[in-house]
Structure formats: C-alpha cells, structure tokens
Amino acid sequence: MHAPQAPGLFGLLAEFDNPQALVNAADAARRKGYKVMDGYSPFPVEGLREALGKPRTLLPVIVFCGGLTGCLTAFLLQTLTSGGHPREWDAFIPNWFNYRLNIGGRPFFSWQAFVPPIFELTVLFSAFTSLFGMILLNGLPRPHHPLFEVKEFERASSDRFFLCIEATDPLFDIDETHEFLKGLSPITLSEVPQ
C-alpha cells in the first residue's frame, strides 16, 4: 500500500449542483482508476453506485438469514413448549421448557396454529436485521466525520452533490487529483482536513 500522499488530509471534495454532473464525475474518476471515494447527495441518485464502481450490498442475504432465525425461533419455541416433539426427546429438554397442554384433544404438535406467531417473528427479526444491518454496515452511528468540517458540505442534505476522493486512495496525489477534479468543473473544490 502507498502511504497517504498528504498527511493531515482526509481527501478532496468537489461540489456539483445537479445529480447528473455528480454521476458523470464519479464515472470519470472510476475510469481514471480512483477507488477510495464516495459520492454524497441529498437523496439516492440512480446510477451513482455503478458509476463509483461500488459493489452491491449483501444486505438482502443478511436479512434473509435474520428472517430465517425468527422463523426457526418461533417454530422451536412453540413446538418444544407445547410438547410437540416426540416423547423420547423429553429427556433432553429441560422440564421448565416442556409444557404439554391438552386442549380438547388437539395434537401437541398443532403446527397450523403455530403459523401466525412464526410469521410475526419472521417479520420482526427481518425488520431488526434490516435496520441494524444497514446502520452497522454503513459505519453509523458516527456523529462526527471529517467531511462535516467543510462548510459547503452542509448543503449535501439539501440541494448539492459532492464527490470526495480520499487521501488513502493509492492513486491519490494532492496536485494531480486536484487538477483532475478541477477538470470536472465543480462549483467548489475543497480540501477536507483529517
């Protein structure tokens, strides 16, 4: 790995006033070979992830696993506490978990009746996995970030679009990267302190 070219610098931040300019700039930066960079916008911009060359997220798979966990949890909880398992298993299940309740002679393993809680817990676990998975993978909560030092960046949540090439990028060179970003005709171009 290259050492950062400019100590004390987080990266260079270019500001644009419309989403298309940001997509074009990100695309140019990717073609140039930059990798450690990100775009910033007040709303999701279509095609920006592709232009930046970032991979798709694995979140759907993670959320599926979360949902499956909820499904199995509810199934096992209901089956085992209702005594839905074979009697031979009793030896392996603690007494306090084993509560055979004869309701009008219905089978102990009445799985049809277990479906609603299974469904609800599947949904509940998926929802928790979705939100917390998104937060953790995004590296949040992080109330402070070097980008917030740049005055212009306040408008990233309102009406401006930013591209930040970070100093840890192997290709990053303070002068060359500056020149390159300047060639994309941004409204402003700022150095982001570490």
Place this chain on the structure above:
Amino acid sequence: MATKEVAKNQADGESLFTGTYNFSTVTSKINDIVLRSTPKGWIFGFLVSFMVLQALLMALTWLIYEGIGTWGVNIPVGWGFDIINFVWWIGIGHAGTLISAILLLFHQKWRTSINRFAEAMTLFAVACAGIYPLAHMGRPWFFYWLLPYPTTMQLWPQFRSPLIWDVFAVSTYATVSLLFWYTGLIPDLSSMRDRAKNRWIKMIYGILCLGWRGAATHWHRYETIYLLLAGISTPLVLSVHTIVSFDFAVGNVPGWHATIFPPYFVAGAIFSGFAMVVTLAAPARLAYGLKDFITDKHMDNMAKVMLATGLMVFYGYGVEAFMAYYSGSPDERGLFLKNRAFGPYGVFYLLLILCNGIIPQLLWFRFFRTNIPWLFVISIVINIGMWLERFVILMSLQRIPWQSSTWGQYCPTVWDITAYVGTFGLFFTLLFLFMRFVPMISAFEMKHMMPESHTHAPGASHAGGSH
C-alpha cells in the same frame, strides 16, 4: 420544460406538486416548519389535546385502583368498549402502513407527500389501541404473563389461541412500524441537523440521524432495506387485522364464526384508516400551508381508495346477511334479523349502513372528492361508521348467549367513555408533538420525485448532461 409540464399536469388535475420548486426550496419549505418559532395555533391545539389526555390518565388510574368493575362489561357481554376501541384504533393505523409500504411497492408516487404523516398516525393509533387490551386484563401489571418467558410457575402461553397470536401480531406491528418510520426519518433528520442554527438543536438532530451524511454506498444500502421493509410490512399489515378478526372468527359464536371476517376486517381497517388520514391531512395542510405538496390530487386519490374499500366493506355486510340466511340455522337467522338489524341495537346497525354503505357512495362524484370541506365531513362520517361497525359486531352477538336465561344488555359507564375520549387526547398530543419536532413530509423523497433528480448513464447519447 418543467414549468410547461406543471401547467399541463395542473390542467389534467394530475399534479402531485403545484407551484415551482427546486431542491433547495423543497428542503426549506418542509424543514423550516420545525425550525420556526412555535405557532400560536400549535400551542392551543397541543394544550387542548394534553388536557384531554389527562382524562385518559384519570380513567386508567381509577380502573387500576378500583378494578375492571368500573367498566360496563360483565357477563354475558365481556367485550365492550375496550375491544371496540382496540379494533377501531388499530384499524385506523393500517392506512399508514398501506400508504408507506404497499403503495411504495406499487410505485404510486402520490404516496410520497403523505407517507410520513400517515406512518406517524399509525404509530399513535397503535399506541392508543394497545392501551385497551392491557387495561382490560384486570391486573395490567401482569401483562408480561402474555409473553413467552421461563417462569417459576413453569407455564407457557397457549400458542393455539388467537389472543396470543394477537399479542405477537400487535407487538410486531408496533415495532416494525416504528422501525420503518424511523428509517424513513434518518435522511430528513440529517437535513434538520444541517439547517439548524442553534448548537443544541444541531446536536440533538445530529444524534438522532446517527451522523447520516448521504454517501452513495449508504444510500444504496438504505434503499435496499427500505424496499425490504416495505416488502415485509405489506403481508404484516394484512396479517395483523386478519389475526384481530380471528379473535372473533375462531370462536363458535353465531355471527362471528365466519370466513368472510379476515378480508372484511382488513378492508374495513384500510377504509377507516384512509378516512382518518383525510380527517387529519385536510386541516394540517391548510394550517401549515402545504397545499403545494399535499394537493387536491392526493385528496382525490385517497377518496377513491375510501370508495373502493368502502364497497368491499359493504359487500362484507351483504355476505354476512346472506350467510345468516343461507346457513339455514335458526340461530344465525334469528340472530341477524331479530337481534342485529332490528333488535335493541338495530338503530346502530341502520346508522352503520348509512355511514359506511350509503354516504360513501357520494365519492363516485368528482365534486365530493375534490371539495375538501365535503370530503372532510364524509371522512368523519366514515370514522363514526367504522366505530359503529365494531359496536354492532360485538354487541348484537354477545348479549344473547346460548341460554336465554343468561341474556343481558350492555351499557358503557362514564369511565368507558372517559377512557375513549382520553385516547383522542393521547393521539392528538403525540400528533402535535410529531408535527412540531420532525419534518411531517418526507423531504428527501419529494426531491427524489422531482424531474430534476433523474439521471441517465454517463456517456449516453445526452451530451451535456445537465438539466
């Protein structure tokens, strides 16, 4: 070009935006409502709601001190105002999820400006609904007996009972609605942080938004889970009211034991929920000058949903009557005719047909869908009608159990009524707090919907690229 489009859309009455806005003015128009100093009308509304909330606290305190006998419920009518109001409130909540999740999946763009508001309504309605089953337990401090946990008594919940399903459904629904609402809020909270001038306010919003900075990789994950949450909320909302209807339908009481109950309950929930959204949105958009975002087109669309679901509900009434006749069972027939339609509570049944079946037919006419005062009145009539529906379902059946020696009547006590009125206090208190402290329209989704936000792949034939 944009102005021409707006003009054209206005001519079609199709506009989801009126006036000319850009990204910056959309942000300030929505967020500055929160950052401005407190309007006098808000203080008045909040104080009134807060006073009414005290009625709820008083009623609940008295209930807990004195016991469930302060309510009008007894044998044979064990389910009174508590269950009626529980079903009514939770049904109202369903429109919020429908607007935020189902309409998102169907790419209905008009949901954008009302989804935040409707989701907040869902949360607060569920909070009101949740009070009733808890209070009705008699010893509410043992509410945790409903949850599956290892007790020293070695007892577990009876998982074959719809009442336990209800615990799972309603608590999941409340939690998922909260998560979904919060997810939607994150980007707008970050925008509040950036616009706030006061250091403390900035810090509070900065913590609430988790330090959101709108990175492309973050947006990608955000959009992915927003869609996933919408996808799982859609069957969830249907399941919740289905399970609520199971509380009735799984029992063997004539008139409750019907397969029409789940779809008929879900349609009724959406019907009443949209009515409540209209009831709240009509004054709110006027008070906050948001007619440019919540346009007449939105009101028109909501009125159409009310009309459609109202017809489904009306069909449900028809099927109930037909099934009572077609069953051939004297119990079912007698119950329907002698007790529901023309019995001691018959007047409520007829009022219900008027409120839910006949008056909503006015919505076939464009005049009533776009004339906001009329629409407001109709939405209140529907809210009343849906309350009557639950009253009729519960009352006309419970009062005549199988043995005529145990027949009885139900009359709510003053504490039943106080508690019901009090939940409005809770609902509106929370709603006023919501309108004061968070942006009530999803600003980032509004911006995302504007034509200026659309991009095309770089290097495509559109040279120049800016628009």
